[in-house]
Amino acid sequence: MSSRTDLLAWVNELLQINYTKVEQCGSGGAYCQIMDSIYGDVPMNRVKMSAKHEYEYLANFKVLQNVFKAKRIDKPIPVEKLVKCKMQDNLEFLQWIKKFWEANYGGQGYDAVARRKGAALEPPATVAPVPTSRSTPGVAGGNRAGGRTPLGGFRSGSALSNEHVQQLQAQVAELNGQLEGLEKERDFYFEKLREIEILVQEQIESTEESGKEESVVFGKIQKILYSTEDGFEVPEQGVPVDEEETF
Known part of the structure; x- marks a missing residue:
């Protein structure tokens, strides 16, 4: 090839x-x-x-x-x-x-x-752009004085408005589907981490009550669970925060 x-x-x-x-x-x-x-x-x-x-x-x-x-x-x-x-x-x-x-x-x-009959040739874009109110065909300079695109869609008279609206709706539907999948995946792994956290905490409390030496392994696991990174800090104590958002 x-x-x-x-x-x-x-x-x-x-x-x-x-x-x-x-x-x-x-x-x-x-x-x-x-x-x-x-x-x-x-x-x-x-x-x-x-x-x-x-x-x-x-x-x-x-x-x-x-x-x-x-x-x-x-x-x-x-x-x-x-x-x-x-x-x-x-x-x-x-x-x-x-x-x-x-x-x-x-x-x-x-x-x-x-x-091609000598027609001027420019390399095509690698992504077909969706026209906006700033690049509406037939409008000099891209903007019409005093004119704005209605919130409900494109200006009347645009032969391509329905097609572009359908393209945007399809993109929104695809993004919504991807977001829903990511949320389910996030919740799935959050539940697993939460179960591990509870198990580790129970084991540590059990060793403390029995007077036994705390397990080094469980201590390390707990340290990993509570570790943070820049921009992803554990909220201060006493501040009510939705657990899902914290994760």
């Missing part, structure tokens, strides 16, 4: 672009033009090589899917993974597409810039 450095050098030379990361292929534009270098009939006028938004990424992959279907290429395209611009997912797909190119490219000359 080709390394990331080799793949980037190959893509940049073939397509006359200046990608610096494999993740930038997640915009879909490079994949489309690689296929165009093989067949010469990809509708490049529909490919946004400087895509900045996820809806543009998805549009590029729609073009790529149509090419695969028309050429009867039996290879699933993991669009949902690729558009997230993760290095490993795009590295694996780029390795496959390079092998496909090597097996099918006829050696004919390919003018990548001409196929």
Whole structure:
């Protein structure tokens, strides 16, 4: 398999672009033009090589899917993974597409810039940004004098508002799910530590009552349980604190 450095050098030379990361292929534009270098009939006028938004990424992959279907290429395209611009997912797909190119490219000359009709090309972002009120398309300078985005959503007239709201809602739902899992894990380990603490305390009190010498092991365990770090101090005595928050 080709390394990331080799793949980037190959893509940049073939397509006359200046990608610096494999993740930038997640915009879909490079994949489309690689296929165009093989067949010469990809509708490049529909490919946004400087895509900045996820809806543009998805549009590029729609073009790529149509090419695969028309050429009867039996290879699933993991669009949902690729558009997230993760290095490993795009590295694996780029390795496959390079092998496909090597097996099918006829050696004919390919003018990548001409196929893009000389359009200005900027490397795509590795994460598709979600527009905010400061970067609303069509507003000079990013802000409209006296205008603010309503709390309920985006300005009326934005063709992308519903899609962006759905993206944000999905992100919130995912984060809430992760938070719930972390809280359950925290409670699970807290209960275990609490049981150990009670057991150690009972053993120490038992040795004190019987007049026996305190167990060195239990003393060390208790010291570990009560040790602190900077920024995570045990509250002062007499100050009521929720045990869950203290943990």
